[in-house]
Each structure stands twice: as C-alpha cells, then as structure tokens.
Amino acid sequence: MATPKTPVEPPRRRRIGVLTSGGDAPGMNGAVRAVVRMAIHSGCEAYAIHEGYEGLVNGGNMIRQVHWEDVRGWLSRGGTLIGSARCAAFRERSGRLRAARNMVLRGIDALVVCGGDGSLTGADVFRAEWPGLLRELVATGELTEAQTRPYQVLNIVGLVGSIDNDMSSTDATIGCYSSLTRICDAVDDVFDTASSHQRGFVIEVMGRHCGWLALMAAISTGADWLFIPEMPPRDGWEDDMCSIITKNRKERGKRRTIVIVAEGAQDRNLKKISSYAVKDILSTRLGLDTRVTVLGHTQRGGPACAYDRWLSTLQGVEAVKAILDTTPTAPSPVITIRENKIERTSLMDAVRLTKEVSARIEAKDFETAMNMRDAEFKEYHRAYLNTATPEHPKMALPEGKRMRVAIVHVGAPAGGMNPATRAAVAYCLTRGHTPLAIHNGFPGLCRHHADKPVGSVREVEWLESDNWVNEGGSEIGTNRGLPSEDMETTAWCFEHYRFDALFVVGGFEAFTAVSQLRRARDKYPAFRIPLIVLPATISNNVPGTEYSLGSDTCLNTLITFCDAIRQSASSSRRRVFVVETQGGQSGYIATIAGLAVGATAVYIPEEGIDIQTLSRDIEFLRHNFAHDKGANRAGKLILRNECASSTYTTQVIADMFMEEAKGRFESRAAVPGHFQQGGKPSPMDRVRALRMGIKCMQHIESYAGMSPDEIAADPRSAAVIGVKGSQVLFSPMGGPDGLEAKETDWERRRPKTEFWLELQQLVNTLSGRPTQGTGAEEHPGEGWGCYEST
Structure with missing residues (x-):
C-alpha cells in the first residue's frame, strides 16, 4: 500500500506594506498606487498603513490589505489618501516594539516608506533593531518563536516625498516640481499687476533649510533678487539689492520688481531675513509700492504635475523591485533620480549628507553647504546670478574673444524656446558677446537679406528678452524651412552679418538644419563656426538627448x-x-x-x-x-x-x-x-532652458579665437546638447560615430534607440x-x- 503523500503547502506570498510620513507632497498617491499594483503584479500582497508610523504602532484597522481596484484614480489626487501624521511613540523603542508586533501579526516583512529624511531615518533604525525587537517580543511572551520565524529579516526601501527637494543624492524628490508649479503660477499671476502699477512684490516660499524652491522660482520668474539659506547675501546686501533694482527699473525700464524669499532665509550671521523686512527696505529706501505675498500651504495642495506623476510611478515600481532584490545584509536603499535615470542609493548615506548640509549652514560654512547639495544646485545658482543682471565687469571677456552669436528657432513652437533664448542673451551680454536674433527661421533670414532689409537679424536687448521668461511659443518666430532650400543665400547672410556662432533651438528640423550646414562646410566657409542644437520639441524625438524642451x-x-x-x-x-x-x-x-x-x-x-x-x-x-x-x-x-x-x-x-x-x-x-x-512653459522647461542655454553658450565660447579650419576639424563644433542617462553632454553630429550616422532614423524622424520604449x-x-x-x-x-x- 502506497504511503499517502503529505500535502505541500504553497509558498507564502510576500506581504509588502506602504506608508506615507511627514509633510504631504503631491505625487505620494501615485507612489502608493505604483507600489500596490507592482506588488500584486509580482505575486505579492500589498498593505496600506494609514496615518504613517502612527498606524504602524496602533495597528488594527489602520493596517489594511489593498487590492488592485482600491487605488484606481489615485494619480490625479493631491495629498496622501492613506494619511500622514507625526508619531512621537515611534521615536521610542517601546513604540517600535508595538509596530514590530503588529507587522508580524499581519505577516508583513517589507516596508516602502515615502517621506522626508526624518521618516526615512526612522525606518532604517527600525530595520536595524528588528532582530532584537523580535527576540524581545518572544521573551516577553507577546509572540511565539514560531510566529516570528518566517519574519527574521525586515526589508526597507525609501521614497523621498518632499516639496522642499532637500534630500542629497537625488536631483528631484516626489512633489517638488508640483510645488514649484504652484509658486510659478502665483508669481505669473502677479506679473500683470506688478507691471500695471510699477509695483514690487516680495514672495515668500517654503524652504526652512533648503532653498531649492526659492532658487528655481527665481529662475522661472526672472526675479530681481533672491534669498536662500545655503548662500546668504554678503554684508551690505541691502545696498546691493536696492542698487540692482534701481538700475533694472530706471536705467533698463523694467516695470515690475519680484523678490523671492525662502522662509529659512538668513544673513551670514544666521539672523533671519523676513519677507516683511525686505518689503520695508524697498518701501523706505526706494519709495517703491511693495506688497508681500506669503504662499504658505497652497504650495502643497492640488494634483501632482506630470513630472511628479511619472517620477512617483517609476520610483514606486523600482521600490518593489528593490524589495524583491535586496539581500538580508544589504544596506537599505532609497530610490533616487539623476538627470533622467532612476537609481538606488544607500538610504543612510543620503540622509547623512542631507543632515551634513544643515550642519554646515549652522557652522556658517556656506560654500561647503552649496557644494554638498546636488550637482545641479550650485550650477543653477551661478546661472541665476549671471543672468539676473547683465552687468558683471569681471566676467566680461577681452575684445578679441567676444563673438557675434546668432540665435534661430527651427520647427514647431515648444515651451522653453523663449526662456532658452533669454538665458543665451543674458549670458552673452554678461560676457560681452553680441546676441543676434534671426527672425522666422532660415526662410526669414534668406527672405530679408541685404537686398531686402526688413530687420530679420537684429541685436536683442536685455529688457526685451527678460520679458520672455514665462512666455510660451517663440517670440522671434519659428519656421520649419531648412537651409537647403537656399544654401547660397544662407551662406551669404552668414558672411554679411558676420556670425561667429549659431545657436539653434528646435526639434528634428533644427537637427536636420545643422546637419545640412555641417555637411556644406567644404563648399561654404561661412559655416565653419560652432553650430549647436538645443532640442526643443514636444515630440522629444531629437537624436542625442532623452529630454527636449517643451x-x-x-x-x-x-x-x-x-x-x-x-x-x-x-x-x-x-x-x-x-x-x-x-x-x-x-x-x-x-x-x-x-x-x-x-x-x-x-x-x-x-x-x-x-x-x-x-x-x-x-x-x-x-x-x-x-x-x-x-x-x-x-x-x-x-x-x-x-x-x-x-x-x-x-x-x-x-x-x-x-x-x-x-x-x-x-x-x-x-x-x-x-x-x-x-x-506658458512649465517650471521644469524654464529652469532646464536656463541651464542648457548657458551650457550651450559656454560650449560656443570655447571656440573663441580659433580659426575656421580648426573649428571645422573639431567634431564637437557641430553638436547636440542633451540628457543621456545621468549625464548632460554634447554629442557630435558628424563623423563615423556621430549622431547622424549612428543614432538617427532619418525616415521616421526619430532616434534609432528610444530610451522610453520599455x-x-x-x-x-x-x-x-x-x-x-x-x-x-x-x-x-x-x-x-x-x-x-x-
């Protein structure tokens, strides 16, 4: 008689908990949705822990299983639908002991925590104490050894949800661009009033320890002055601020004045600089009718913007993958983004660096604090200072290195074209170059050459371009026409207007135009100048980049x-x-x-x-x-x-x-x-337009003083600036390994390899x-x- 087989129990399905903690941020719901659905897709069960760590400590109905359809429609909802609350109990070991018991009873041994550095630190402490907490629960008789045996390892993965974007090791946190959008919408709305009455506005934005929101808002709105905690103004800033604002208004004719103040703004002695103190200075010293607007918690509200929706989705998916990949001894990861690439970073390394920035500020070591922010931060701050006003005598180049830089828009209009042009013009004026706008693309250039002078090429003044900071479309006009339609006249115009460089902003037509000019260099020496493409198209189909303005x-x-x-x-x-x-x-x-x-x-x-x-x-x-x-x-x-x-x-x-x-x-x-x-261009397109535009001008500048033949011999003298993975770089168009030969599907007008297809x-x-x-x-x-x- 055969021995009956012992029934084999099916393997235990992994249970993954997700919670949101700290201040709410737009995009948190998208992260929760992604974690829930990816967990179910991966054969796991998903549990939502309501009210943050409070739900973990109190247990009961605050820890609930979540099914696929429960998170339907969450992407477009603001705040966090599973709640967030401060929990003093979880800061104590006794509270974490209760939390561990609740998790074991629910069979949860993995947590995705979406919050700020404090929330993520608490999660990592919880993981480190986990084995000891289980032993204590068994020793006190609250749980049996059999109950705890399957849950000896706790996996933690962090997602950074914070409107302040104050976490080191990542370019962006979930919610920061949505908050920046609220700020820019508010400042854009006061532009008309400020201009109508020649009024000043002091706008206070969030950022107690981090000035990211204030800096990006200043860039996005063309603010006259900026206060951030990482880089306080030098002593005597009151005189400097009044001098700049007076010059902008009286000498350059600017009718509106915008000053952005982070709530954590301070001077170099760590004395707070309040928005009302700034308002009083402008009112009393300049006699300027000035108003204060404190945006407050409106910056947290509303649905997430597009960037925060896809960022939270991709990071939520990656968090589940990280849980399933993580080994018991591996450090807890936090999911980050560098340029266009989702990455995993050591959670505690990121938290340590974040806290070190605050410590450097407290120690008045502001230069180190700036350097310890993400790589973009200091670059953006320098770019803002260089473009907020055109007068920097020490930055002006010698006469022999100053260039006549032509700027042209090619293709369909896209958000970011105007801010990119504004950035290029401001940088040119700062360095002593001459910015020349070509109106209505290459057909406009050829149609209005010297025989028919209608002003298709003219110098751009600072005040004119300064007003383009938040304008959509193309103020200098754009056209799909290509140089090949009349190459002879195009070359004549280049010689006639003495172009030393060409900055082309546009989509696939812009890429094609520069390709045609590059290949015509042998016949037309006028094209032996730097030819740089800044991709700007809603289609995002330009070879050499994963991101296009617009x-x-x-x-x-x-x-x-x-x-x-x-x-x-x-x-x-x-x-x-x-x-x-x-x-x-x-x-x-x-x-x-x-x-x-x-x-x-x-x-x-x-x-x-x-x-x-x-x-x-x-x-x-x-x-x-x-x-x-x-x-x-x-x-x-x-x-x-x-x-x-x-x-x-x-x-x-x-x-x-x-x-x-x-x-x-x-x-x-x-x-x-x-x-x-x-x-209007989105804040992301505005700030990236500034960064990319200035990088293009600096690249063009590197050819100053070189002969036409030397320029033509350098493959990078005809190039596309772009984001590739976690880098921003210039890719040459020509040559056997250039974009034209290796990466371009000319028939379908797109790159051969499209990073987003997966x-x-x-x-x-x-x-x-x-x-x-x-x-x-x-x-x-x-x-x-x-x-x-x-």
Missing part, C-alpha cells in the same frame, strides 16, 4: 485635458475616451502621458495598431465594466498617437469600441490638437491590460476583475 509643458497640458476628460467619463455611466496625442512618429508623449494619467492602453507608431490588439482591448474593457465591483462610473482613457496608424484613426477606434461594446460601455473620441503646444510595457502592467491572448492566463487565480485601469 515636452514637459506638453505633458502638463495633456494631463490637464485628460483629467477633465476623465471627470466627464466618470460622470457618465461606463464611458471610455480615446484621446489623440501629438508627437509625430515618436510615441514618447503618448507613453509618458499614459503613465501619468493611468491610461488603460497606449497606441504608438513604434508598435502600430492591428485588429487583434483592438479586439483584445475591447474584450478587456467589456470584462472590466462587467466585473468592476460597483465602481462602474469610473471613466477610462486610451491614448493614441496621431501617427500610430493611418487606418485605425482615433474616431474609427472610438466607433469600433462603441459598436463592439454590446451595451457594456460607451466610447467617445477626443482630440486636443494644438492645445498641447500652447500655454515604459510602454509598464503602462500595460499598471493597467492590467493583457498584451497577448485573453489575459486570464497571465494572472492565474486573479482574473481580470483585479486588474482595472486608472
């Missing part, structure tokens, strides 16, 4: 449109909107917007559309609406790039969905069109959309009911 502005405009559409869809019973996005032959905008709005599906040119895909998505939607557990009023979005298919247009897809829905749901088409190109699968993962078959076999035992979109 793409962030477009994404923010698009998610605003999609949020409004979803509200309409949710107000109607069971409705799907198919939204058409721009982007040409690149699906970047559609994919990133899909991540940011929680789209059910995204159709892009790189993948195309076929009848099997549409049939599978129709069945997926039918199933969702039939098994949505009473939440059938939630609207759904599908994004379709304008060039995804010439047959399956946006309207055709919407009509097919309506026809095949069999009464389960309705379908509508929505086309925002050129709405995506308009509006994110397309993530859209499907987080929406639960099946990508082959019926989808049921992909999630055994779960079924479609647990994989709802948005």
